[in-house]
Amino acid sequence: MRLALPYEGLEVWFERVGYEPGEEQGEIHRAALEVKESGPTTIIVGGGIQGGKSTVGGNHAFARWMVDPLIWMVGDRHEDCKREYEICRDAAIEAKVTEKGMYSTAAEGPWELRYVNGHRVKTLDSQDPTKLAREAPDGIVFCEPGRQSAEAFNNAWDRVVPRGGWLLVAGTFRG
Numbered sequence: 001m002r003l004a005l006p007y008e009g010l011e012v013w014f015e016r017v018g019y020e021p022g023e024e025q026g027e028i029h030r031a032a033l034e035v036k037e038s039g040p041t042t043i044i045v046g047g048g049i050q051g052g053k054s055t056v057g058g059n060h061a062f063a064r065w066m067v068d069p070l071i072w073m074v075g076d077r078h079e080d081c082k083r084e085y086e087i088c089r090d091a092a093i094e095a096k097v098t099e100k101g102m103y104s105t106a107a108e109g110p111w112e113l114r115y116v117n118g119h120r121v122k123t124l125d126s127q128d129p130t131k132l133a134r135e136a137p138d139g140i141v142f143c144e145p146g147r148q149s150a151e152a153f154n155n156a157w158d159r160v161v162p163r164g165g166w167l168l169v170a171g172t173f174r175g
Helices: 007-017 023-033 053-063 078-094 150-163
Strands: 041-046 070-075 112-114 120-125 139-143 166-171
Touching: 007 023, 007 053, 007 078, 023 041, 023 053, 023 166, 053 070, 053 078, 053 139, 053 166, 070 078, 070 150, 078 112, 078 120, 078 139, 139 150, 150 166
Parallel strands: 041 166, 070 120, 070 139, 139 166
Antiparallel strands: 112 120
């Protein structure tokens, strides 16, 4: 079962790295913190281009570094997760909760970040949704959902169910 964390626990880390969530962003972070007995918490965030969705996803993954041993960032391609990963990585560096050699900086993914406590954030591509397996993450940032298949979403959902985790689905609605 996922560990509970009050919103104030996130705010401490947000302040430390200079992230000031607006009212709507704060509501998204609060919703992702809800622990439900019935299964994972799913938050669907839609917004326009450059609407701050990556900022929310990356900072949320970062701020949970103490309580979530494994977080996935899933995109159709690794590049779809790049911005969220960079935001998370840069915040972890700023907060001094990761060190050089514990995170990927390559131009192309996959990328992985390890925190000083051993917890991890990693990117996965969903082009073959059957590869979203082997591990049960505590949380998933599902990046650019409009490019991903229903099977990829279902597999991501199935992966967070055992831990009662969170699934943050953030993308731009088109058409």
